[in-house]
Amino acid sequence: xxxxxxxxxxxxxxxxxxxxxxxxxxxxxxxxxxxxxxxxxxxxxxxxxxxxxxxxxxxxxxxxxxxxxxxxxxxxxxxxxxxxxxxxxxxxxxxxxxxxxxxxxxxxxxxxx
Amino acid sequence: xxxxxxxxxxxxxxxxxxxxxxxxxxxxxxxxxxxxxxxxxxxxxxxxxxxxxxxxxxxxxxxxxxxxxxxxxxxxxxxxxxxxxxxxxxxxxxxxxxxxxxxxxxxxxxxxxxxxx
Numbered sequence: 549x550x551x552x553x554x555x556x557x558x559x560x561x562x563x564x565x566x567x568x569x570x571x572x573x574x575x576x577x578x579x580x581x582x583x584x585x586x587x588x589x590x591x592x593x594x595x596x597x598x599x600x601x602x603x604x605x606x607x608x609x610x611x612x613x614x615x616x617x618x619x620x621x622x623x624x625x626x627x628x629x630x631x632x633x634x635x636x637x638x639x640x641x642x643x644x645x646x647x648x649x650x651x652x653x654x655x656x657x658x659x660x661x
Numbered sequence: 662x663x664x665x666x667x668x669x670x671x672x673x674x675x676x677x678x679x680x681x682x683x684x685x686x687x688x689x690x691x692x693x694x695x696x697x698x699x700x701x702x703x704x705x706x707x708x709x710x711x712x713x714x715x716x717x718x719x720x721x722x723x724x725x726x727x728x729x730x731x732x733x734x735x736x737x738x739x740x741x742x743x744x745x746x747x748x749x750x751x752x753x754x755x756x757x758x759x760x761x762x763x764x765x766x767x768x769x770x771x772x773x774x775x776x777x778x
Binding site (some may be wrong): 557582584589590591592593594597638648649651652653654 | 665695696701719766768
């Protein structure tokens, strides 16, 4: 069955430090992969997505993610975190079917000034 | 600007009462979804619809009902059968394409926070 895990429930980083949020998926074929961000009390916003091609994907707000098939991972990175990046981050996976997307449990990011 | 509008932002339900959450989109998206979000549990799918007059149960459909009479609208009713309805409810939509499904990515509304009083 399809599943998504985000091993880190909560991460705290200092402003200006680099960030990596981990995401692992379970799916038999090449999936469609997404990262979303949610500010408190708000809906989710799509940061980036991977369908095929270059395994390093650029997104909005300076984020990027790398698809590694051998590790079934799709980790999100940012070279320098800003205080406004504090939010909940969700990894999600979709299949090549007329279907729905499965979300991971989320990672909460705190940023220390 | 196109987007998804959820209303109301806050809703209070008494025991034994049915309430309806509104979700309207002007993105011309075919597919629409309802998710429930509880602290520490991520998003759980309640119902989804890929075409007008058709919808499917998600993972936690018990105690909920939906309708899809118009492409733009996908209201969710939380019935009295839902014993623990206090949660944050998110509506989303997506374009669809045969063979790709909803994999363009979702557009989300800003959510409705439902509280039982």
